[in-house]
Amino acid sequence: MRITLVGCGIGGLATAIALHAAGFEDVTVFEAAPRLSTQGFGLNILPNAVRELAELGLLDELRQQGVQTRELLMCSPQGDVVWREDRGLSAGYGWPQVSISRARLVGVLAAEVRRRLGDGAIVTGARLVGLDEARGVFVHEDGARRTVEADVLVGADGIHSAVRAAFYPSEGPPRTNGMTLYRGTAWSSGFLTGGSMTVLGDDRRRLVLYPIDHGTRGRCLINWVAAFPAPTADAGRSRPQEDVSGMREVLLREFGGWSPPDLDLVRVIGDTERIHTYPMIDRDPVPRWTFGRVTLLGDAAHAMYPAGSNGATQAIVDARVLAWHLASHSDVGEALGAYEAERLPQMAELQRINRSMGPERVLTLAHQRAPRGFERIGDVFSEEELAEISRSYAATGKFDQDWVNSRPSLSVRRRRQPAMRHNNGSAA
């Protein structure tokens, strides 16, 4: 059976590996860009997805290339702690939470795809420009127009997905909430535990900081994201900011008085050499991801606001669930339908919750209840209320300890006989 993936992001690459592990060997990933992304901004990968990567044999590599996240602190702009919780192994998960540069994660996954499936399994400079689902024909361009036949096509082509647009032609551009994200990295002295993620905020701004690499003499590479209400000129894509000093001025105006625990924010911003801007965008949930032999995965299926470290995390889980269903069903349509039934309702709920910033809404609430700050957090929230916000978010995304530690493994090998069928009767 020939499986074609569109998009060499985290979702597409993880799917190629998961499919190979499940016994599929004719798998190719097409990527529009001429080479794989080398953008180094950070991602937190939650233990549910780290478990999937561990079962694919990638845990040691992840540990080497990233930093284990041990705790999460939610703070007021003054640095007063609203909520603190253990993360990953420290919180009793069987697998760590990992903070890692996206470029490194893409590098780890791409190397594994090539090792398992061969160099030809990743085709760059090949943009999908059209598809005919009924005939199993997909057209891509790499200078000339070329046609690829496939039994299954997975659109893992991100928030601006061409595969999704083929089925939702009038959907239009992603939705924005009017916030702009600034993103950068800077070397700094280590802070807090060395594996701490800090989120600060009031009712309209957010600042996230965590280390993604450790250097010598206790230094670390800090990944930071700052979000505040501001128009972004570009309707949907990341842009490197050329006027970095102008950008630093804007950031210092918005966040200069903020005090992340154990860090000198003015210095971190001053030491950042490249700043990218993005509009904060997501998509509405859609009623279907699967159309015959085509399905959607990752941001193409369920793009959400970046709150709660779920976008890439859930793309990796999608990859394993999809591979499991394709290996467990003898009919392609049934397999893709079962994947959608398992994943779509849960992801739609997460998209909805992320519109009110997921677990970060405790910061909005803290600001609303105590706009001038607080002496003791117990005067603003009960411990139970804070714990419930965190617990219910984790349960919705199925990354709470009980679920992650106890659910059956998704490791599976495809049964070779009988061959998979399409619901048009043909065998694959």
Ligand SMILES: Cc1cc2nc3c(=O)[nH]c(=O)nc-3n(C[C@H](O)[C@H](O)[C@H](O)COP(=O)(O)OP(=O)(O)OC[C@H]3O[C@@H](n4cnc5c(N)ncnc54)[C@H](O)[C@@H]3O)c2cc1C
């Ligand atoms: C500021 C910020 C912070 C974030 N932090 C986190 C975090 O901590 N944890 C987390 O889990 N997630 C986080 N996310 C979300 C995460 O980055 C995304 O959800 C994730 O990268 C989506 O992966 P993907 O593979 O679905 O799509 P993408 O990474 O967008 O990959 C899609 C790929 O498809 C290619 N492509 C597009 N169109 C075509 C075409 N027509 N033909 C061929 N190829 C095509 C693109 O070039 C790209 O390589 C964050 C996002 C932002 C903006």
